[in-house]
Amino acid sequence: MLLALIICISSAVISTTAQEKIDNSTNANNVIPQPPINCHSHSMKNAKVVKIWFSKATACENIPVENGNLGNDEFNKSEDCWNLLQQRQALLSLLVQDFQLDVLKAVDVDSAVVLVPGDKWGNLKDLLDKQRDSKNNETWLSYTLITPDLYPMLQGIRQHQSLLSGHEKRPKRQAHVRNMLRAGGIDPDDFPEEGTLNGFEDGEGGFNFDDYHESKFMNDQMKRWVQENKDIARLDVVGESQDVKDPIYRLRLGLHKRRNNLRNTRHVFLEGGNHAREWITPAAVMFLAQNLIDTHRRLHHGKWLNRNGNKNFTESGHLQDEEHDEDVWNPLEHFTFHLAPMTNPDGYDASLRDPELRFWRKNRNPNAVPENVDKCIGVDLNRNFGFRWGALGASPEFCSEAYRGASAASESETKAVQNAIMSMPNRGRAIAISVHCCAGMVLMPYGYRMRLPDNHKELLRSGMRFARAAADASPDGRRFHFTVGASSFTLYPASGMMSDFAYGAAQIPMTFGIELPESGPGLFLNPPEDIQHIGTVFVAGMKSMLKGILEDSGQKGREGTGGDRHKPDSNLGTGY
Template sequence: MQITNRGLVKAFITQHNSNYRKKMKLIFWIVCLLGTFLYGGSCLKVQYNGDQVLQIIPQTAKHAEYLQELANNWPLDLWRPNIPEGIQAGREVHIHIPSSHVNEMKNVLLQYDIPYSVLIEDVQQSIDMNMVHNKNMKAVSLNTYDYTQYHPMHEIYDWMEQIKENHNDLVTKLYLGETYEKRPIYYFRVGWPSEKKKKIMFIDCGFHAREWVSVAFCQWFVKELVSSHKSDAILAKVLKEVDFYIVPVFNIDGYIYTWTTERLWRKNRAPFNNGTCYGVDLNRNFDAQWCTIGASKNCSSNTFCGPSAASEPETKALAGLIERIKSDILFYLTIHSYGKMILLPYGYKDEVSKDHDLMMKVATKANEQMKVKNNNEYAAGASASVIGYYDSGSSGDWATDIGIKFSYTFELRDNGTHGFQLPQDQIKPTCEEVTTAILSMVEYVHDNYLENSGVALTAVWINMFISVICLYYTINL
C-alpha cells in the first residue's frame, strides 16, 4: 500500500500543534496556581502526567525518514539518539511523548507498521518515585551523608565545603568560574602536596542537567578517594605523584532547574531571542568542529550549540583551566548518562585518534574489571561508531584535539528502561562499577607513568643482567 507520508506527517503536525500549545499553557497555569497556593511561591515544576517514553525500532530507511520528520517538526524529546539525524533503520529510538500526543503517535506508528514498545508508562510517576529525598535534613554531615541518594545543589555545596574541611591534608577546593546565573563552580584537587610537578587525572560530572546519576558518581568517587587511599597501596602511591581534578557539578544552573522546575531539562539556562528560548547544550559548545554536524543552531533544540564555540561562561571556565594544565593531564574523563558506553574520540568523523589502539586496550581492561565487579560491561569504541551518528563540539573530542592522550566519555546506566530517572537503588552499583573501571585506569597510570614504574623497570633489567652473568659463569666454570 502506498503511503503519502509527507502529507500525513504535515497534517498530523498542523492538526495537533495548536491544541498542544493550548493544553500546555493551561497545564502551566494550573501548576503555577497550585504551587502558589501550596508553597507560598511561584511555579514549582513542569508536570509530565501521562507522558510516555516509547522504544521505537524503524525497520527501513523510510521508517527512519518518517521519524526524523516527526522529530524535526513536532515537540518530541529525543532521548536516544538525541538528534533526528541519528535515527537509523535497525537502531533503537527512545522518544519522550507528551500525554496529549501519545495516542496519535502510536496510531501513526501503527499506520507506518513501525514496531514500538512502552519503556516508561507514565513519566511523572517515574520521576516521583525517584524524587524521594529527606527534605527535613537541616544540615549536611559527612557522617550521615547518603551517597546512594540524589542531592539538590545546596546540599552538594555544603558537602563540598565539609569534604574540604575534613580532609584538608589531601583535598583542596578551588574556584573554576561562574555560571550564567552567577553561581560559583568549584572543583576539587585531590592528592598529597608535593614540591614536584604532578600529573593529573581530570574528571567532570553533570554536563547535562537531567543526568543526575552523573552528579551522584562524582560525589561517590571523591568519597572513595578520601576513604580508600589508606588501604589501597596503589592509590596511596598514585596520590603522591598524581592529582585528581574533579568537578562534581558542571552545569549548576541547569541542575538546580531540574530540581525546582523541569526535571528533564538538559541545557544551561542562558536566554536567547529575547527570552523566547533558553539554554545551550554545553557538550556541543567546545571548539571541536563546533556545530558542523550533530548539533543545532536553533536555540529551542536540546542540542543547541550556542552562538559560537565556547560562548558560555561554564565552557570558557572549563576550557581555560584545561588549556593551562593540559601538558600535565594524563586522562580526561567526562561522565554522562545513559547508555552504558565508554566512548573514545571521535564523534564528528569516522577517523579515530592516533592513540586509539592503546586507548581501546585501557578501556577493555576497565570493562573487564566492571564485569568482575557487577557482571556488567559497557560498549566501548569510537563515539561515532558506537552511538551510530555524528556529533560535534564535545569536550571529549576537544580534549583530544588539544593533545590530551587519553580522553573518554562515560555514559552510565541504564539502557533505557528508566532513562534519565535511574532509580536510587541503582546509584550504588553504578558508582561501584564505574569506580572500578577508573581505578583500573589508575593502575595503568601507576604501571606506566609514575617514577616508581621506571625504578621497577630498571630493577627488572638489572636482575635480568645479573642472571645472565651468573648463568654465563656457571656454564663456563
C-alpha cells in the same frame, strides 16, 4: 514565546507530515538528518516514554558493539551500518518534528527512546501501527510503551527526594512538599517532625550517597572534605553558571604539597553534571572523590601501616596489606585528580526541583535565544566547546536539544571547564573524562568526524580495561555492560564536545566520554538506591583504567620508545 510559535509552526508548514514523507519515499536517506528540534510547549501530564523499533539492522551485525568483542579491523566494517543509522536518524527526525517528541536515547542500531506528549500519542500510535504492517524494510517501525504515564512517577520521585534530602528545612520547600503530599491525598501532618526524616539533623549538611542532592549540598560536602583532608584536598572556583551565577568548583585531590610529586604526577580531569537530567553523573564523580579520600586515609593513617609504622610495598609498587593479604592501590600516589562534579548547576538544580523540567538537558541561559523565547532557552554545553565548534551533530536552532550556542565557548560553564582543563600541568601525559548517562559506553574521540584518533589502539585498550573492571564490579544479580568505541561511530557524531576539546585543543592524549549505564524505570531515572552500585562500578572502571595507563607507560619506558607522549594529529583540519 511568539517566536517559538512562529518557528515551530513554520517548520511544520514547510515540511510535509512524517506520514507523507514516509509514504512518498522508499528511501529515508533522501532526508538530510538534523538534530531533533523540540519546542517544549507540551506538559509532562500524560507524557509517555516509548521505545521506537526499526527493522533488524543486518548492516550493523559486524559492528563491534559488545564488550570483549572489539578488534581494530572491525571498525572498517561499520560504513554501511553508519549509512543505515543516518537513514534511521532522518526517519526519527521526521517523527520528532511532527509529534513534538523529546529524544531520550538517540538511534541505537535498531531502536530509539522518546518522550511523547500526552496529546500526541494517539496520532503517533496510529502511524506506528500502520508502519508495523508495512512491507518496506526501510520504513518499517514498531514500538514498546515503556511508561504509559510518566507524571505520577515524577511526582513520586520529588516527594521522596524532598523528604529525604533535607530540602524541607527551607520554608518555601516545606510548603511545596506539604502541598504535593496533600495533592496526593496524604496528610502532611502524618509525617514526623521536620528533621527526623532526612537523616541530617546532626549537622552533616545534607549530603550522602542514598539520594540525589542539589548542587549546593555537593559544594558544601566538597568544602567539608577539604576541611577534613587539608593534606590532600584543595577547592577552587573555576567559573560560574550563566544564569544563576552559581560557582563551579574544582576539587583537587593529590599529594600536591610534595613538590616532587607535583612534577612527577599525572593529572586527571573529570567533569560530571554537564547534561542536567543525567543526575547520576555528579553523584558518581562525588563517589569517586569519596573513594579516593577514603583509600588514602586508610593507607596513610590507618591499618595498612605495618608494625614498624612503615608501608609495605609489593613488587608492583602497590601497598601490601599484611594482615589481610590484600593488594591495595592508592591512585593519589601516582595521579592528581581535578574533579568538577557539577558543571551545569543551573540546569541540574532546575531538573531536580521541577518535575516539568525532569528531562532538561541544557543550561538555563535565557539570553541564548532572541526575545527570551519561552522554554527554548539554554545551550547544550556538550556542543559548545571551542574545538571544531559548529561541525557535525550540533544544531544552530535554539529550540534544539543539541543547540550549540551563539559561538564557540559562549557559555560561562563551558569557559570554566575549558580553563580548568587548560590550567592542568603536563597535559601531554594527562587524562580527561566527561561523565554522562545512560548509554553504557566508554567513548574515545572523535565526536566531530568519522575518524579514529591516531592513538586509538591505546585508547581502546584503556576503554576495554574500564569496561571489564566495571562489569566485574557490578552488584549481585546485575551486570552493567559498557560498549567501547569512538564517539562518532559508537554513539553518534557530535561536535563541540568536551572530549574533542580536551583531545584536540588541549592535546590530552587519553580522553574519554564515559556513558554510565541505564538502570531503574527508564532513561535518566536511575533510582537513588542505585547511586552506590553505579558509583562502585564507575570507581572500579576508573581504577583499572588508570592502573593500566601506568603499566603501559612503564613498559614503554623500558622498551625505550620515548614514553607515551601525544603525537600531534597532523590530519587535524582536513575533516568535516
